[in-house]
Amino acid sequence: MKFFKPTLVAIALLSVMGCQESATQEEKAIALDTEIQKQAYGLGASIGMYMERNLEEHDKVGLSLDKSIIIRGFTDSMAGKSQIEKEDIQALLMNLDQAMKAKQREQALASAEASLxxxxxxxxxxxxxxxxxxxxxxxxxxxxxxxxxxxxxxxxxxxxxxxxxxxxxxxxxxxxxxxxxxxxxxxxxxxxxxxxxxxxxxxxxxxxxxxxxxxxxxxxxxxxxxxxxxxxxxxxxxxxxxxxxxxxxxxx
Structure with a gap:
């Protein structure tokens, strides 16, 4: 599914750039002096905005995702110690996608009946x-x-x-x-x-x-x-x- 990959990357970027409570102000600061630095930041910001929209859509249908768990899944995977096997992850994401679509259909039907x-x-x-x-x-x-x-x-x-x-x-x-x-x-x-x-x-x-x-x-x-x-x-x-x-x- 196209939706989840940028979402996970975005949350990881957010966690690195702004969500580490123990980091000092100096450690949080980043340089945006060169074109490539600005491009990197722009990519992260773009993915972040995309992620936020998609998480909002999940919230609307009552399938809110815990950001802290998503961040943990990302960092564990990057460290090579994911608690869930790759094949199981694919099945879980397919199930989430199906649940999301079912919730959207349910809401659309209710809205259509009220509109009629x-x-x-x-x-x-x-x-x-x-x-x-x-x-x-x-x-x-x-x-x-x-x-x-x-x-x-x-x-x-x-x-x-x-x-x-x-x-x-x-x-x-x-x-x-x-x-x-x-x-x-x-x-x-x-x-x-x-x-x-x-x-x-x-x-x-x-x-x-x-x-x-x-x-x-x-x-x-x-x-x-x-x-x-x-x-x-x-x-x-x-x-x-x-x-x-x-x-x-x-x-x-």
């Missing part, structure tokens, strides 16, 4: 608001800016600006922030988008509330979108992108 109930309640309340219209499939929308332009069909490619948020208002995506409109075929996105954008005319701007089954469903789009998320999008239809005409025989 929360989303259904939100849709029921949102549908009662003034100006909200509901399609037969359950998509809710409000016209923010009307227009009389052409409407796309599912096989068209469109250019849009958009902002995507969860029902709590937290933004997860925005072409406005990137200062770059998105261009995509309507039949190549989530079903809620395929249906929604066909309601719009070029130049219009709508706000859509899309049920989870017409978005990313129970699996979500990890790590950005949790399972069973109802999503809201403000979409501005800028253009229906027409395919370039094929050159005629004899054209120069």
């Amino acid at each position: 109930a929360e989303g259904q309640k939100f849709l029921e309340e949102n549908a009662k608001k003034d100006g909200v219209q509901v399609t037969e499939s359950g998509i809710q929308y409000v016209v923010l800016k009307a227009a009389e332009g052409e409407k796309p069909v599912a096989t068209d490619t469109v250019k849009v600006h958009y902002k995507g948020t969860f029902i709590n208002g937290e933004q997860f995506d925005s072409s406005y922030d990137r200062n770059q409109p998105a261009v995509f075929p309507l039949n190549g996105v989530i079903p809620g988008w395929t249906e929604s954008v066909q309601l719009m005319s070029v130049g219009s701007k709508y706000k859509f509330t899309i049920p989870s089954d017409l978005a990313y469903g129970p699996n979500g789009k990890p790590p950005q979108v949790p399972g069973n998320s109802v999503l809201e999008f403000e979409i501005e239809l800028l253009e229906i992108v027409k395919p370039e005409a094929a050159p005629q025989v004899g054209d120069q």
Whole structure:
């Protein structure tokens, strides 16, 4: 597993550089005068940050790892006196990896179930608001800016600006922030988008509330979108992108 090796090295580095309580201040100090010294320190710092993130992930699922035991395992192994055989270590780490994945699946399922109930309640309340219209499939929308332009069909490619948020208002995506409109075929996105954008005319701007089954469903789009998320999008239809005409025989 890729995760454990840098983690062990990082903890060993931390123990050498900062965790020896008996070391004096002079012994703790290190020279960073040359490029190679700085590179060595940067490598250690990078591994340390990677290690910290991974240990935090274990903590989140209730599989906290005792750093002192990890350090002891590292130093014992370096000294050639590991208390556990290499083959057993590999099996133990595989078991830990499997336990980690099982805990993550368990938490994701619980989160998805809670999100489904929360989303259904939100849709029921949102549908009662003034100006909200509901399609037969359950998509809710409000016209923010009307227009009389052409409407796309599912096989068209469109250019849009958009902002995507969860029902709590937290933004997860925005072409406005990137200062770059998105261009995509309507039949190549989530079903809620395929249906929604066909309601719009070029130049219009709508706000859509899309049920989870017409978005990313129970699996979500990890790590950005949790399972069973109802999503809201403000979409501005800028253009229906027409395919370039094929050159005629004899054209120069």
